[in-house]
Amino acid sequence: MPHLRAEDLREMLGRDLPGAVQDPSPLQIVPPPSHGPQHGSFVTGDALIDPSRILEAALYMRDTLGYTYLSDIAVTDYLTDGLLEVVYRFYHVDGGPSLALKARLPRENPALPSLTPDWPGANFHEREAFDLYGITFVGHPFLRRIYMWDEFEGFPMRKDFPKQGDKYIGEDE
Amino acid sequence: MIKTEELQINIGPQHPSTHGVFRMLVTVDGETITDLKPVFGYLHRNHEQIAEVNTYLQNMPYTDRLDYFNSMANNHAYAIAVEKLAGIEVPERAEYIRVLMVELTRVLNHAGALGFLINDMGAWQTQLAFGMREREKILDLFESASGARLMCNYFRFGGVVRDLPDDFMPRLKDLLVAMPAFIDELERLLRENEILLQRSEGIGILPRDLAIAYSVTGPVLRASGVAYDVRKAEPYSVYDRFDFDVPVGSVGDVYDRILVRIEEMRQSKRIIEQIIEQLPDAQGGHINPKARQNVRPPVGDVYARVESPKGELGFYLVSDGSTKPYRYKVRAPSFINLTPLGDMCRGYKVADVVVILGSIDIVMGEVDR
Numbered sequence: 319m320p321h322l323r324a325e326d327l328r329e330m331l332g333r334d335l336p337g338a339v340q341d342p343s344p345l346q347i348v349p350p351p352s353h354g355p356q357h358g359s360f361v362t363g364d365a366l367i368d369p370s371r372i373l374e375a376a377l378y379m380r381d382t383l384g385y386t387y388l389s390d391i392a393v394t395d396y397l398t399d400g401l402l403e404v405v406y407r408f409y410h411v412d413g414g415p416s417l418a419l420k421a422r423l424p425r426e427n428p429a430l431p432s433l434t435p436d437w438p439g440a441n442f443h444e445r446e447a448f449d450l451y452g453i454t455f456v457g458h459p460f461l462r463r464i465y466m467w468d469e470f471e472g473f474p475m476r477k478d479f480p481k482q483g484d485k486y487i488g489e490d491e
Numbered sequence: 492m493i494k495t496e497e498l499q500i501n502i503g504p505q506h507p508s509t510h511g512v513f514r515m516l517v518t519v520d521g522e523t524i525t526d527l528k529p530v531f532g533y534l535h536r537n538h539e540q541i542a543e544v545n546t547y548l549q550n551m552p553y554t555d556r557l558d559y560f561n562s563m564a565n566n567h568a569y570a571i572a573v574e575k576l577a578g579i580e581v582p583e584r585a586e587y588i589r590v591l592m593v594e595l596t597r598v599l600n601h602a603g604a605l606g607f608l609i610n611d612m613g614a615w616q617t618q619l620a621f622g623m624r625e626r627e628k629i630l631d632l633f634e635s636a637s638g639a640r641l642m643c644n645y646f647r648f649g650g651v652v653r654d655l656p657d658d659f660m661p662r663l664k665d666l667l668v669a670m671p672a673f674i675d676e677l678e679r680l681l682r683e684n685e686i687l688l689q690r691s692e693g694i695g696i697l698p699r700d701l702a703i704a705y706s707v708t709g710p711v712l713r714a715s716g717v718a719y720d721v722r723k724a725e726p727y728s729v730y731d732r733f734d735f736d737v738p739v740g741s742v743g744d745v746y747d748r749i750l751v752r753i754e755e756m757r758q759s760k761r762i763i764e765q766i767i768e769q770l771p772d773a774q775g776g777h778i779n780p781k782a783r784q785n786v787r788p789p790v791g792d793v794y795a796r797v798e799s800p801k802g803e804l805g806f807y808l809v810s811d812g813s814t815k816p817y818r819y820k821v822r823a824p825s826f827i828n829l830t831p832l833g834d835m836c837r838g839y840k841v842a843d844v845v846v847i848l849g850s851i852d853i854v855m856g857e858v859d860r
């Protein structure tokens with residue numbers, strides 16, 4: 319059962335894919351006023367990858383390290399830092415803890431290479447990220463909204479999406 | 492060779508065999524399926540967004556509504572994630588009670604899922620009634636412990652909301668005595684059923700490599716021959732103390748998925764028997780008395796997962812140090828298990844679609860979130 323830790327992965331990626339691993343800067347989180355007065359920052363322990371090389375790093379995980387199982391793709395909107403962070407989570411079929419790859423994107427026109435041609439299992443994850451956060455996955459065979467209807471405008475999971483009111487009812491009524 | 496015209500038809504969204512409001516856009520050539528696209532989102536309520544304006548504890552009953560068949564398993568995954576984030580310890584006794592509830596949930600889910608699957612094949616109601624009868628007995632136990640039958644909301648950070656009632660153990664033991672006969676009976680109904688064999692053997696094959704590439708989990712993955720179970724692969728709670736097997740299939744067809752589920756019920760029963768043995772010696776109470784329910788975890792992110800009856804259920808949480816999660820993401824097993832549906836159905840007949848869909852065992856509350 320493999321027991322690679324996040325530090326091991328960072329080191330291996332730094333050795334085998336020079337330039338792909340970025341130094342993580344601390345993420346500032348300022349919660350909305352309803353969340354209370356606190357805010358803080360944290361530095362991620364996972365490997366932060368240059369967004370344009372995420373496919374290369376993922377294939378390295380699969381082909382060299384044997385982490386064939388792509389379990390989850392999660393997106394978080396860090397509004398204060400003005401970026402979206404995408405977390406890819408991989409597992410080894412023999413067991414053991416997960417390894418994560420992270421990529422940070424600007425909030426304006428975010429785009430990433432799609433993993434779907436290599437991992438068909440990434441299909442719905444990427445469509446979900448496209449639907450709710452507006453991330454374009456270049457090379458995805460069928461990048462359409464998955465939950466919201468096709469004519470919907472805006473990306474409902476972003477932190478600046480209005481949480482009150484209904485834009486379909488209002489002005490002209 | 493006669494040239495035929497391809498036809499696109501909709502199965503669903505309102506259809507008794509789609510297990511909820513679910514649409515499949517099917518392209519057929521005669522009776523044979525050439526393409527299938529699942530379409531969903533009809534029950535979408537942006538669960539994750541709502542969860543971000545709730546406090547951590549307010550989300551506990553909300554996770555019940557994800558996979559409403561297995562509320563206990565959802566509670567467990569969420570509780571583990573928050574405990575990992577906030578560094579809350581769970582007493583031994585509480586861990587045993589949790590695992591007991593989750594394993595009962597597994598039996599309940601598989602009994603129901605197999606019943607519905609046979610229903611989809613056209614063997615109306617009889618087997619479903621058998622499964623539901625057993626499910627009722629377990630729901631009665633849940634009601635005595637948590638006060639609710641479906642939306643149990645039984646877990647808290649650091650344990651469970653209250654200890655087991657006095658009459659729980661005798662009733663559980665009665666249930667366990669009757670359970671093998673029930674499982675055997677269900678298996679006999681399935682294995683000796685000519686209709687079922689014809690409708691399930693060699694249907695909806697998902698080969699091993701494809702199953703891994705498609706990220707499917709749970710009984711669907713194991714039926715394809717991959718012995719991957721989160722309880723073994725990355726033991727959480729007290730699963731490393733129990734002796735149980737991970738059943739795997741060989742072909743990866745609908746029939747294998749049925750057999751894997753039946754065997755998993757037997758293994759769950761084995762775990763429950765070991766819990767009954769070990770529970771009296773377990774240390775601590777049903778909840779960690781120092782655990783604050785109004786948690787304020789330190790800033791950071793965490794991912795925790797469990798083997799829910801349908802597959803790997805994970806929660807990705809980001810805390811901003813306040814009482815509400817900054818990010819709350821559900822990795823829903825039914826949602827991801829639907830990804831290979833198109834490939835599983837291609838080349839089979841229209842009538843096989845509902846059977847293949849039933850063998851994946853989805854719950855729309857979790858798919859659409």
